[in-house]
Amino acid sequence: MSKGCLSAEEWLAEKRVLAGIMTGTSLDAIDVAVVEFFQENENQHRFKIIASDSYPYEFSVKQDILDLIHKETTIRKVTQMHYKLARVYAQSVKKLMQDNNIDFDSLDAIGIHGQTVWHEPGVETDTRMTFQIGAISSLAQLLNTTVVGNFREADTALGGQGAPLIPIFDYEFLGTETDDIIALNIGGISNITLLPAGSSMDNIKAFDVGPGNVLIDAAMRVLYNKAFDDNGDVAAKGEIIPGLLEFLQQNEFIYAEPPKSTGREMFGLPLIHKILNDFAQQNLARDIIHTLSYFTAWCIVHNIKLFGNPKSDIIVSGGGSHNKFILSVIQNELPDSRIRISDEIGIPADTKEAISFAYLAYRTLGGLPGNIPSVTGASHPTILGLVARI
Amino acid sequence: MSKGCLSAEEWLAEKRVLAGIMTGTSLDAIDVAVVEFFQENENQHRFKIIASDSYPYEFSVKQDILDLIHKETTIRKVTQMHYKLARVYAQSVKKLMQDNNIDFDSLDAIGIHGQTVWHEPGVETDTRMTFQIGAISSLAQLLNTTVVGNFREADTALGGQGAPLIPIFDYEFLGTETDDIIALNIGGISNITLLPAGSSMDNIKAFDVGPGNVLIDAAMRVLYNKAFDDNGDVAAKGEIIPGLLEFLQQNEFIYAEPPKSTGREMFGLPLIHKILNDFAQQNLARDIIHTLSYFTAWCIVHNIKLFGNPKSDIIVSGGGSHNKFILSVIQNELPDSRIRISDEIGIPADTKEAISFAYLAYRTLGGLPGNIPSVTGASHPTILGLVARI
Numbered sequence: 001m002s003k004g005c006l007s008a009e010e011w012l013a014e015k016r017v018l019a020g021i022m023t024g025t026s027l028d029a030i031d032v033a034v035v036e037f038f039q040e041n042e043n044q045h046r047f048k049i050i051a052s053d054s055y056p057y058e059f060s061v062k063q064d065i066l067d068l069i070h071k072e073t074t075i076r077k078v079t080q081m082h083y084k085l086a087r088v089y090a091q092s093v094k095k096l097m098q099d100n101n102i103d104f105d106s107l108d109a110i111g112i113h114g115q116t117v118w119h120e121p122g123v124e125t126d127t128r129m130t131f132q133i134g135a136i137s138s139l140a141q142l143l144n145t146t147v148v149g150n151f152r153e154a155d156t157a158l159g160g161q162g163a164p165l166i167p168i169f170d171y172e173f174l175g176t177e178t179d180d181i182i183a184l185n186i187g188g189i190s191n192i193t194l195l196p197a198g199s200s201m202d203n204i205k206a207f208d209v210g211p212g213n214v215l216i217d218a219a220m221r222v223l224y225n226k227a228f229d230d231n232g233d234v235a236a237k238g239e240i241i242p243g244l245l246e247f248l249q250q251n252e253f254i255y256a257e258p259p260k261s262t263g264r265e266m267f268g269l270p271l272i273h274k275i276l277n278d279f280a281q282q283n284l285a286r287d288i289i290h291t292l293s294y295f296t297a298w299c300i301v302h303n304i305k306l307f308g309n310p311k312s313d314i315i316v317s318g319g320g321s322h323n324k325f326i327l328s329v330i331q332n333e334l335p336d337s338r339i340r341i342s343d344e345i346g347i348p349a350d351t352k353e354a355i356s357f358a359y360l361a362y363r364t365l366g367g368l369p370g371n372i373p374s375v376t377g378a379s380h381p382t383i384l385g386l387v388a389r390i
Numbered sequence: 391m392s393k394g395c396l397s398a399e400e401w402l403a404e405k406r407v408l409a410g411i412m413t414g415t416s417l418d419a420i421d422v423a424v425v426e427f428f429q430e431n432e433n434q435h436r437f438k439i440i441a442s443d444s445y446p447y448e449f450s451v452k453q454d455i456l457d458l459i460h461k462e463t464t465i466r467k468v469t470q471m472h473y474k475l476a477r478v479y480a481q482s483v484k485k486l487m488q489d490n491n492i493d494f495d496s497l498d499a500i501g502i503h504g505q506t507v508w509h510e511p512g513v514e515t516d517t518r519m520t521f522q523i524g525a526i527s528s529l530a531q532l533l534n535t536t537v538v539g540n541f542r543e544a545d546t547a548l549g550g551q552g553a554p555l556i557p558i559f560d561y562e563f564l565g566t567e568t569d570d571i572i573a574l575n576i577g578g579i580s581n582i583t584l585l586p587a588g589s590s591m592d593n594i595k596a597f598d599v600g601p602g603n604v605l606i607d608a609a610m611r612v613l614y615n616k617a618f619d620d621n622g623d624v625a626a627k628g629e630i631i632p633g634l635l636e637f638l639q640q641n642e643f644i645y646a647e648p649p650k651s652t653g654r655e656m657f658g659l660p661l662i663h664k665i666l667n668d669f670a671q672q673n674l675a676r677d678i679i680h681t682l683s684y685f686t687a688w689c690i691v692h693n694i695k696l697f698g699n700p701k702s703d704i705i706v707s708g709g710g711s712h713n714k715f716i717l718s719v720i721q722n723e724l725p726d727s728r729i730r731i732s733d734e735i736g737i738p739a740d741t742k743e744a745i746s747f748a749y750l751a752y753r754t755l756g757g758l759p760g761n762i763p764s765v766t767g768a769s770h771p772t773i774l775g776l777v778a779r780i
């Protein structure tokens with residue numbers, strides 16, 4: 001009998017090794033982690049990271065995904081990419097396991113985020129939609145293990161935004177009895193989880209706060225022909241363009257009450273094209289990067305001021321945690337906070353989301369809900385995802 | 391703990407009530423069945439049909455699906471239809487259960503085929519693709535029960551054609567020790583399952599044999615502005631157009647060795663447009679319907695002669711089982727066969743596929759494989775489908 005056919009109770013009774021795969025809206029990397037999870041005492045979860053790494057998307061795959069999202073397409077192309085991604089994911093997991101001499105037989109399951117090609121949280125429950133591709137059953141067969149994916153949909157069906165989903169990981173593993181913690185992830189989009197000292201699951205908040213790397217990366221590509229602003233070095237040399245900052249700060253999303261989530265629909269190419277069209281002629285390139293980076297940090301700071309405690313411990317993850325300029329703006333604007341990159345507490349900043357999706361799969365197979373209604377807006381907690389057994 | 395979190399053993403230990411939903415390539419109906427399954431002795435499955443019915447697709451939904459398949463589209467439209475179908479499926483199940491006073495709490499799970507929007511069995515394993523939409527997690531939440539869907543993909547990942555999948559139902563419930571049985575389903579596409587007397591699962595064959603209603607229905611729409619040829623009455627009044635029959639009989643698919651599967655890619659609108667363009671001017675409409683219907687029956691007959699026993703018991707299901715002209719051609723060409731509509735042995739002809747997908751879901755939740763490698767060409771049997779628990 002395959003491991004995927006265990007009852008939830010049997011699943012939770014022993015240590016389980018799961019791989020997690022994260023591919024975000026920024027399309028910058030395929031993050032993979034292999035993690036061991038287990039229950040200590042009753043319902044107290046623990047984890048041990050066995051290996052994690054990030055692999056670049058092949059240029060042609062990345063381009064095809066962008067075309068799928070932004071251009072007219074055909075159902076055949078959608079289907080092709082759905083299957084292609086299963087093979088790309090399989091290769092990435094294989095590489096991580098081979099490079100780290102991890103035995104394939106030790107793997108109990110895989111959790112995949114999938115590639116979001118549409119996210120429209122909608123107003124009415126029946127206009128909410130989110131769509132992640134990456135063929136789950138194919139991946140299960142390619143790697144001969146149980147795969148869980150498509151975690152967001154169930155939450156949207158319950159009136160939630162389908163995002164963010166990392167907060168359950170933050171709640172279980174970062175929250176403390178004594179300190180106010182803020183988990184900040186700067187991926188394509190930035191999001192925060194507010195974990196007041198000793199809070200129960202019902203009263204934690206977590207939400208997208210604005211762009212992460214998405215605007216900076218898009219502008220770097222056009223202005224510098226580079227994928228991203230390494231260390232934030234370009235931003236550090238520039239100055240604010242007041243008109244541009246003012247224009248960006250008009251975005252109502254930043255001030256909206258949580259729960260809220262966003263994506264490329266709001267902070268995508270059309271916005272960058274408008275910005276470059278209006279500001280690139282009469283300004284220095286580095287000033288545009290500086291202003292976009294400042295705005296990115298400012299969205300984080302402003303949301304913490306509006307909805308959190310500015311004196312919190314801030315634990316930063318995601319590709320943007322390497323951007324020293326962004327972190328310095330946050331520290332300047334929130335002088336009483338303590339900012340640490342998550343590596344300092346044992347969680348690789350680049351693969352925290354992959355680790356979290358491994359954990360979400362662990363919960364699903366254990367019959368445990370993965371969404372937090374106070375975070376997503378869903379009517380109640382539910383088991384997330386689709387499970388392919390082998 | 392939800393029922394979907396039972397172990398495979400626990401699932402099989404008691405009677406289970408499942409709904410099955412079938413929507414085929416012909417888009418003519420949403421077939422729904424509610425069926426009770428149980429194990430008698432060791433591994434001997436039994437079923438009892440509680441209710442079944444067919445509901446028409448709303449015209450606009452049908453049109454949007456056809457546009458999705460045949461025209462340029464956007465990822466947003468694909469996502470919209472994916473979610474829309476979950477709501478359509480939920481309504482259909484609700485209607486059947488309300489009309490028959492079936493208690494919702496009695497439902498253990500649902501198996502859905504989903505709407506195929508692409509099926510390209512490919513040559514190499516990594517060019518095989520099949521794509522069914524209808525959002526599984528949403529349906530699970532809408533009806534508050536476990537849902538299994540996306541049954542075909544796992545088989546294609548093992549080098550199979552992902553079709554046909556009904557043969558496991560035929561093998562379990564129609565095969566006998568004493569008679570050669572052929573299960574014939576005339577849906578959009580026609581397929582047969584060959585069940586020689588006393589055969590083991592390893593040596594049964596099942597495959598698509600050619601068009602079912604797809605060509606006839608398309609021609610009826612254009613020539614008569616009707617959805618289908620009721621009873622085969624139009625076909626019965628026409629005569630063969632030799633040139634058209636000759637042209638159709640040139641299709642190499644008909645003669646190909648099984649395993650083989652086909653769909654709208656081969657027998658779709660482009661073919662009908664070519665036929666009407668070449669033959670509608672100088673021929674009577676009823677003669678075109680007659681020839682297409684004769685060809686449809688001839689594909690079935692020819693494949694039985696090539697690969698089966700012409701003296702079999704033929705059990706017919708699918709919408710085409712109401713087409714008396716088609717059945718009379720088969721009886722004439724195979725005079726030693728005994729032809730019965732499946733209703734005569736207790737299986738409603740219009741909903742047999744829905745019943746079979748309820749059974750496939752029953753097997754998946756019981757940790758049992760659903761594909762038959764001798765039928766699909768897959769390298770080995772596997773558990774099929776994606777499971778959304780609640």
